[in-house]
């Protein structure tokens with residue numbers, strides 16, 4: 397089996413601002429594993445931290461890693477070897493997604509059917525980044541212009557403080573009223589404990605359905621204090637990469653946001669889902685700046701997940717791939733073998 401890869405620059409239609417900064421696009425690495433008959437395709441979107449390996453680094457790391465791999469090994473064994481070598485989770489994800497896609501193509505089955513999972517029934521959120529209330533009033537009609545969404549994820553945790561967050565959120569509620577959506581909030585760790593308590597109560601009064609990563613990564617010790625008497629369900633995202641991260645604080649959260657780029661692809665996601673089941677936690681699935689390739693892979697397992705946030709491909713100009721499609725607000729996997737996505 398041969399491994400090929402190439403980097404494609406992907407550009408966002410609307411730049412996305414979160415608590416830690418603004419992103420306009422990324423250099424994503426696309427990996428192809430060819431067994432001579434079928435080609436499995438995977439994708440990674442790199443970390444935004446300049447001290448982490450970028451796509452060029454990951455291309456070299458994966459080429460080196462693949463040289464020593466016995467092609468007879470199973471996906472899980474290859475995944476574990478890559479994880480043991482401390483390869484960046486997003487690089488492992490690109491490889492793992494390609495291997496699952498290849499396996500599906502060889503067996504003429506989708507990843508979903510190989511894992512015996514149902515089709516998704518929960519709609520995907522569309523994400524609204526941090527911006528001024530004036531910009532919110534302009535942006536929301538544009539987001540809903542051509543597509544129907546049933547939930548809106550609002551990014552808060554602005555460095556300008558919780559009064560800014562409140563003003564922005566109030567405008568988001570007002571502007572989205574006519575589209576009849578459920579709002580949820582992602583603070584991306586932008587609040588301290590006191591702010592998180594106040595905002596959770598304030599948002600609960602405004603019918604938000606849950607709050608994601610209220611406290612910063614590293615501040616998990618305070619989850620215990622926030623969880624007690626919480627006004628809304630609390631999900632963690634940045635605090636959880638791999639399944640083992642859940643062990644420390646599973647008693648103090650309601651659920652976990654799985655991202656293929658954080659947990660090394662489908663294999664890591666399945667491990668997290670098992671851990672959530674063990675600890676009686678709910679799950680959500682989100683994304684980084686990914687195209688339809690890894691979004692379609694994520695959609696394959698989304699039928700067992702309570703909240704879906706697979707929208708990064710909808711904000712690309714252009715999306716270099718096609719795959720899962722938005723049908724009545726639900727990101728629906730297609731019937732093709734593997735993950736069902738193709739590079740254009």
Ligand SMILES: [Mg+2]
Nearest residue numbers: 582608609633
């Ligand atoms: Mg998040």
